[in-house]
Amino acid sequence: MATPRPDCRNLAGRRILICRPEPEASRLANGFRDAGAEVRVLPLIAREPLPETPEIRTLIQNLDLYSHVIAVSPYAASLFLALADNWWPQWPSGIQWYGVGSGTAAALARHGLRPRKPTSGWTSEALLAMPSLQHFRHEKVLLVRGEEGRELILQTLTERGADVTLLPLYRRHQPHHDKTVIDEALLCFLPEVVVTLSGETLNNFIALSKNSGHNPDKTLLVVPANRVAEQAHQAGLTHTCIPESLADADIVQTVARELDRRTGSAGTTK
Structure with missing residues (x-):
């Protein structure tokens, strides 16, 4: 019997930060909002x-x-x-x-x-x-x-x-964001999930977190491949997941599944 796919409505109230370039960032943000998530967009790569x-x-x-x-x-x-x-x-x-x-x-x-x-x-x-x-x-x-x-x-x-x-x-280049924009996205919003779909984006996120005082240790990072996951692990960030594809629906589904799994694991911890 096939394992049932998690219901994306499990994303209701979850805080997602998307660091993709535009217009992909806003398009993916709409997918997460349709699943009930709270979303911020902070592109860390511009083209x-x-x-x-x-x-x-x-x-x-x-x-x-x-x-x-x-x-x-x-x-x-x-x-x-x-x-x-x-x-x-x-x-x-x-x-x-x-x-x-x-x-x-x-x-x-x-x-x-x-x-x-x-x-x-x-x-x-x-x-x-x-x-x-x-x-x-x-x-x-x-x-x-x-x-x-x-x-x-x-x-x-x-x-x-x-x-x-x-x-x-x-x-490609790293876009400039005002300190107030960065603080709102990282320190006020406190994302549970950050979408970083390239090694360069991940590096920029790590540097921005360090400079702003944001602690990403418990943040779930969505990365595109094992190579970038290993890059995150070497930086001390061990909570990563790789989507089934880079299609918006698969990214949303992967996050829903991973958060559902993590919530279930926390609930069974004695």
């Missing part, structure tokens, strides 16, 4: 599209030279598609498209593409486990991403024989 340079235009105009195009996030995919639409009214044939996770693949699919994605997971490691990315004979790969980021995909595909070209389309 800024890079200007369209001659180098970027040349890469997109030469899209038909690539055998594989990989987008690392829905945001990267959306920026790429907006630029490519200016030059490619019809997509060149022969390209294998990839999204790191379902959300990225869905962004590509909405433009008539048939992207591949990992059968499970939404990390660089999951992408690199795909059979079609194991061996290359100098095929050209276009990697659509931010200005900075993990180098794992670039390094691994290069080692496997691919000719990888980076197409950076945006930069």
Whole structure:
């Protein structure tokens, strides 16, 4: 018999702080509010599209030279598609498209593409486990991403024989928040759950907590992967959970399940 899924109404009155960038933060906040939670949004990562340079235009105009195009996030995919639409009214044939996770693949699919994605997971490691990315004979790969980021995909595909070209389309930075905004979100609101869906976001949250005097030791951190969970554990934050996917509904469901489990465990403690 299958284990029943927890009722998201268990989130009534729970305090959730979302540190994702916009617009994803507000969209996820609506999902938590629909489940009855009290929610604050405090983005700790902001994204800024890079200007369209001659180098970027040349890469997109030469899209038909690539055998594989990989987008690392829905945001990267959306920026790429907006630029490519200016030059490619019809997509060149022969390209294998990839999204790191379902959300990225869905962004590509909405433009008539048939992207591949990992059968499970939404990390660089999951992408690199795909059979079609194991061996290359100098095929050209276009990697659509931010200005900075993990180098794992670039390094691994290069080692496997691919000719990888980076197409950076945006930069990330930590947004400035007034002290009153930070104090309200951390010291007054006292979140039970904080959503930190990248290693960079987690680092910014840890630094902000330290500087503001907020103690996150008992806070449940929602992280995207084991790698970021380990990062939290090394910082002394042991209460973490990883959602089944990065879809809003799965994040809400994972938090409901984890809080339900923790409440049940506390209730049985003698």
